[in-house]
Amino acid sequence: MKQRFRYSLISLSILSACSLNAMANYDDGMDEIEQITVTSTRTAKSSTELALSIGSVSEDVLNNDNSQHLSESLQTIPGVLLNQLSGGQGHNAAIRMPINYGGYTLYLQDNVPLQSAAFYNHNALWWASSNSSLSRLEVMKGAGTSLYGSGAVAATVNILSAPVDSDKNEAGITLGENGYARYQGSATHHLSDQNGVRVSGAYLSNDGWRDNSRVEKTELNVLHEVSVADKHSFKTSIMASSLDQQMLNALTADMFAQDPSQSGLPAEVIKIDPRRKTDYFRISSEYQYQGNGVFASIIPYARYRSNDYIATWQPNMPQVESSVKTIGVLALSNFSHSDDFETTIGIDLEYSQGDAFSFQAATRTTSGWGAATYPKGHVFYDDKTRFKGIAPYIQHVGSITSQLSYSLGLRYDSNEYEFENNLAVYDDDGFGNRSIADRTDTFDHMSPKASLNYQLDDTSNVYVRFANAIRIPTASELYHLKTKETSAQLSSLSEETSDTYEVGYKVNLDAFSLELAYYIMAVDDAIVTAYDDFGASYRVNAASVEHQGIELGVNYQYSDSVSVAFAYSQSDHEFDHYIEDQGRVDYKSKESKAHDLSGNSLQMAPEYVANLRLNYNSRAIEGLNIIAELQSIGDYWMDAKNTQKYSGYTVANLKFNYDLSDALKLHVRIANVTDKKYALQSELRYGKERIQPGAPRTMYAGLNYSF
Template sequence: MYTNHKLLLMILVLWSFELSGQVVFKGKVIDQNTSEPLAGVVISANNNEFAATNLNGEYSFNRSSDTTEVVFSYIGYEKKRLRNLSTKAVIKMTPSSTVLNQLVVSTNRFALDRSAAPVAISTISTELLEETKATRLDEVLNKVEGVYMVDLGNEQHTMAIRQPINYKGLFLYLEDGVPIRPTGVFNHNALLEMNMAGLRRIEVIRGPASSLYGSEAIGGAINFITLRPAAIPTGRLSVQGNTNGYRRVDFSGSNSFSKLGLGVYGYYANRTDGIRAHTDFDKLALTLKTNYIINDQNTLAFDVTRINYEADMTGNLDSAFFFSKDFTSQHTFTNRAVDALRTKIRYNHFWQNESKTMIAVFARENSIRQNPAYRVKDDYSPWGNPTGNKNLAHGEVNEDKVNSYGLVGQHTQQFTWLSGAQLSLGMNLDMSPNQFQAHYIAIHKNDEQVYADFAKTDSLLTNYEAQLRNIGTYVNWRMKLTDRLQISSALRYDRLNFDFKNHLDESAFSGAPDNADHFSAITPKVGLTYNFQPSNGLFINYSQGFLPPQISELYRGVKVPVLKPSVYHNYEIGGYFQLGKHLSFDMSMYQMNGENEIISVLLDNGSRENRNAGKTQHRGVEYGIKWLMGENVHFRLSGTNASHVFQDYKEDGADYSDNEMGQAPAWIANAELSYKPSFFKNFRASLEWQHVDQYYMDNGNTGTYPGYDIFNLRWGYELKNVEVWMNIMNATDQLYATVVRRSQWGDSYSAGEPRTWNIGMAYNFNNKQKQDR
């Protein structure tokens, strides 16, 4: 009996020592660059996983006091190894600069491993956004393989992804997975409505994404993923200006209070007295965000963004003005004003078996008011009206308004018992009443060929209302066939209804009769991925995209609209490879065939009519290389070699079959060499090269523009909470045009910016609480 009591006492004593050796560790894991909480970070020691962060980025675990090293792991981030972890710490994790096997959200609306997505997708990281110090989005988007975003001045732009440079609705722009404008009311300047100060990263899907997002996602879809409120108090204030009259102030602040996160992000930019005449502009962008973590399974997020933009519209230059570097403007009153307000509330539910449900309800207001330079036409022309008045021109002032409300919903179901299969079911509903009105203006052109002033008349060129209703449903299925081979398939049905009411009669410029048009399509997608090992794999896919006519193509400047949707078939093969820790490479080859493209046809009576005509073929190879050449030197190359050809295409009575499409460079490349010396901590320097190859200026292939090469230099330095930078854009002062077009009126050049020095300073307000050790 005595022996048994003695043994029990010894066990109790040893157990008490064991308990006394246990230490409670608590803290948060956040992103090094944004201070956002990271959910799902795996915490381990001695190769044994024992904890993970919750939706707030928080962790809590018990370990013995003699634990010497704790490892924090998260896809897309460098592993964090800490010795002597404090009992309460904020762990900052650094995004990896080379790992391709990262999480992406644009392929399935939820975070998904890159290796599971058989698509060509690229990510612009927070770090790249921060270091570029871009004053326009094209300065970062043009770093992506296959992308050429064309600068048209003052953040105005157009796009080319797997397409020539054009102004059609072939690209879909999203914010956190929700389109920023409704289908059918595409505007090539839509990214004016983005708040660059609130971006966390940008994901670019190249090729048709209609099976998930519907129409307009033909050349590609660009998803702007916004910042979430930080886990700790953070703030930033920056000022910058350049030698071309540009000034800008950025501001942000965010924090989390237990389960509630709050953030504000914005900037004000303006330009006056730039190198080019009539190029002043103002823009205010402001975003408010909140998120609330109800519990470990339910979250709510709300945001509202306001954009106010006004800019002069200088118009393009003819060849004489361009090559003589005469940047005076023929226009004195043309302008554009944009007001945009959008808001959404998103609910996420995470089920026990890792299944997920998302519902987002949104509302948008978009208004564009303009006196556009591209609508100004001379009364006199030697071929059309040789007796016209040389001091008279014609134009219009117009306003395009659209209000939207709708929802996006998706449920993703995991089937762990079926080789990790995943099924996603989704739908979207978009109700968008649209109004457009245009007044005729008579323009006085003086003897110096300057459009000096105008008189607005009561004459209405266009005055209509259109009710847009867009309903889409889709299903995605993903399943492993073997440990390395995975199949992914998707099918989507869309129906777009236009209920058109014209307030003008048939004799008007826009004389289309009242009508109800509808367009519907089923768009499939199927792909395979084969993974050799983590971060190394191949993919192949077929996808289809469709593009219904825009409202402006159906009803503006026409009498009887009879148009079919354009259809595109895309075939693609590609791969992504990580060679050690220092070199990564991704590549995709594609062929996309277009049918029923909408063109403007010149009729015998001199009027124009939109018609379906022609077939096109787009072929290319896109590639990206990231190479850590040494401890401090990083090289990046993004490029695309492509061919865009008319297979069957007639326009204005001319047959362009087998011609190269106009404004279609055969090679576009962007490369950058960055240096961060270890002996000079927090200093960076980079040299960037942007190349655009020669291309035909028109579909008739009658003349070529030789393209251009420009170089940009960037420096930056951080000292404690202060950051300073200097960028020299177009360092060699190259005369170049971002796009050149030829028409019966002559050659038209959109001049690129001359050499521009940009200098900025920022102060970061950081919380001083204890950081990781």
């Protein structure tokens, strides 16, 4: 462990002890404020009952944020960083991980996955609903419970819709600089006391603060809930959305210094107006049975998404067209043997079919290393992949004493790919791409989970847990290969496995809550990017990685009008063992190109992530709420060789909410109030800096009306 990280642990421990002492002295008569979560078990549980680190964003916070992207609210949870890329709707994540594009985070809406792990896309929140029908957001950090399989390694993010429990209707409009406009609304109708339906939707249009960054998004949700004889209930959800977004590229350091608002694209590429278009549709219906000591849930679902774009981050900027169709079932039964023992048995079933096609949309000549002319119409890949996943699991919770409980879980994931290639088989298409024969690949894994939870009293607990998890390679990683040099990798790419060890403490009181967690996550057979002698990239299991960190979340209601929320994480992400370019030899000097990076920090791994919010409800002006926010990340290495550092950033935001009446609310938001020029993220690729610029000061204002 690095010395500075050890000091951070000590300082945070002292801070936590001081917080606990202040809490104890504040008011011995504090009442418990119960925090409920559904993500871990698909049933409502108190946070202090669970040996897990779960953060949430309440409906009040969502309403007061009025954010243009869910990432802005999610970052109030300790250890959660999502970068809203290029000011649009794309994003990546850094939750117990460096900033990355890999499939380490599982994204759900109402407990149903937004995408298949076999066709993972780091922009999963494209397809999440973010209109006025939401009730809260939950993030389960670390490897999930036995209910979750591939992808639930670093975190599980769950977007939860509000229940259809009132006849409340809403309409809202938000306008902002750079042509920003968002319209949203919902209408609820009750057919009876046990039968209701809500229709909600939103439309977003934004020209963007950077050149060539216009985006339009439309979404529609229908939610129907009905209860029968108190024991049976059905919840049917339909989600549909369409996104059309212009494409950008990262900037070099010179471009960023000159004008961070430029697109980063060559003039000939701008002429073809590169865009990303994605359509999404999902229908699911959950049946629940709640009997005497028995709970059962069955969720069949069907899902479709398309994703067409020009890959502006690649030198030749190819066109990519893909679609994924999925049908699946999530089923579980929970049996309460007594007040102190319960067992959950379940199974997840998924069948997905992904179609992928990539070609050269326009003739383009690249420069520098590996320069070539790519002719219009050249096809890079054209294939179909079928994926089948079967995952039975069991989870048992019991009590050892009145205060000490345990949880044991086991999940078996059986995954199968069937690859069908529409192109001829060849080693090299002239541009370093291989085309392989039809094939079948399987990935099977058993994931154990175990935890102990000690209930200190009705309001607090300490816990320790262990969880094993996997990330399977995606279809693209398996079958879209580079050059004949990768033939040895064809059958050797395997799933990543991780072991998470965690200890934590939680307390929830009326005016004070605190969550403290320390984790170590070891990842074996980590999939990394390697390069052949022609500069072409491919994927290989070549590393073991260790992630460790501490997370602290504090909420303190100082008075009726003032409250403070603080979310902080300090982490260290290192290669435990990694030989970069192992086996490669320089064709001129005949010397080895291998570099031992063991002990190096992973690139784009911030030393800390912090969010501080001051919430003020004015006494002088009734109905006025003011939120002052600081978002900050620490420095990090920009490359795996640890040759150059980025210093991080701190930005401030202001939010105003004013109740004009019981039904009408005015909101104003100023992002980056100091107009700070900063890089949202910065990395080195091929020795060149690639910068995603942060947005300048931007103002938004709007009205929400409830009726």
